[in-house]
Amino acid sequence: MEKITALLCPVCGSGLAAESGSPLAQCRSCQASVALGSQMGFHRYYVEPGIRRNAAISLAGQATELSFETIAARLMFIPVWHVEAEAFGFIGGQRPIVERVLKIPVSDAEGNTVYEKEIKQKIGGEVVKKSLWVKKDYRMLGIKWNELGGSDIRDGASRMDLIPEDDAELSKLGLVLEPDAVAEPEMIGESTKSFKGQLLYPYGNYQGLTSRISLLKQNRRLIYYPVWRVLGFTKKGRFKCLLDGVNGTQVYIKQYSRIRIVPPTKYLVAAMAAGLALGMILAPGNVIPQGWLSFVAPFFLLGFLAGGALLNRLILDRLAEKAVRLIWKV
């Protein structure tokens, strides 16, 4: 967690009042305006989890559709960038607004066409401006933001309660994952890319188009979003489940199969048999002195293979699995 510091006025030393998202603060006593610098370019918020521990475990149990034994259930807060900005740019490579004339028949009361109304519609490359959300997927957990109900957040963002992070003791609630140091420039790059994608999307196959956008009036927020991580054990093996901490939807489920180590007996026996066969072909006299044995040798080989497989299945597999269970404690 970042250390929380009080903002004191550099002119008179009394407390400053800062609005969220604003790069400015006002002194309460001397009325001076203070610039907060670029480090305060974003604010931190968190979303309160709506799912409690027991509910998370039961939801995870429903997800398995098997009898389920919990090993651990932990609440985590995942940092997600939220960028609100205006994009300014153009698409198409040309300025060119091409006009298409649409003819709409206008009919009278009896249904006969009286005249055709012409509407000029502009198509083609154009300059666009949009204001929208961008989010960063969180790769550390192998999940993407979209899987985390990202689209829901995008739609319901205005209704969601974002609690300023300074007032909360998030670490008491759960594990807080801090964004890495490169996350901010990366986020800006990603948000630009995302804007571009959304601007180009209506044009379908945009291979031949060029576009250039710049982000204006950016408002960045870092939101800690709650996620329940439930680990358990079913008869199929270990089980991992990530649940959206707000509405409990499954984000990510992984059912691990039982760990098996297959001993290479089969291949060992096959290699021995192949060596024997090669020897018989190259120098039959040395390997099998008696002539009648060369008739029996193929059956020996088959016997080797069958015996190896049996050995593998009955003894070595079981031993290997026992060893794995002992070591990994599953």
Next chain:
Amino acid sequence: MKLTPLKCPHCGAKLKITGNTVLVACQYCGNAAEFTGESAVKLEQAIIKTEVQPDILLPLWLISYDAKISRLSSHPPRSLFQQEGTEVLYRRKDARPEDPDIPRRMLVAAFKVNNFINYTADLSYELSLKQDERLTEEQVKRPMEYSLCYYGHLDAQGMVEVLLRMLANKKSHNILDMDFDIGWRERKILWWPFKKDGDCWRDMIYEQRLLQSALEK
């Protein structure tokens, strides 16, 4: 964290800035300053002079720069424009990609308007051709309506980069993909005269229309 008290760059008095303001007038000396996010800097302003009194003056950034093309590639249009047989009207067929005309200064809107971009592009283009002969500027002496300024100069510089590429493409037959190396020079706010024309605002210099409903304060 670096905390900087904001002072008027003209008289040194304490500045009182509230909300999302870009331009602010000093409450003691009355001069305007631009808040850049970290400090308040001096700002030059001018009004475009007209014979008839305008109904409203809207702020535009006039930005000067030296731009060089740092990367350029081009390809013939192979998009939906060509597929539909709608040859782009504005493209000059003899224009070469290595010959884009780069204006040395540009005018972009500092006010917020829903459809301002096409308008701004036209105005920038017109300005780069005509400004010297047709426009007369006058130094600002009275306080203006600074709340109309929505975009700061950093936003305006971002717009310039986009518009440069757009203007180059406007003249080229091929689609140009280019990057610019831009050295920024002086900038100032031009207060542009507008006249009311029915439901719209009409620009008094180039007769461009601006939807009144699009103007957001």
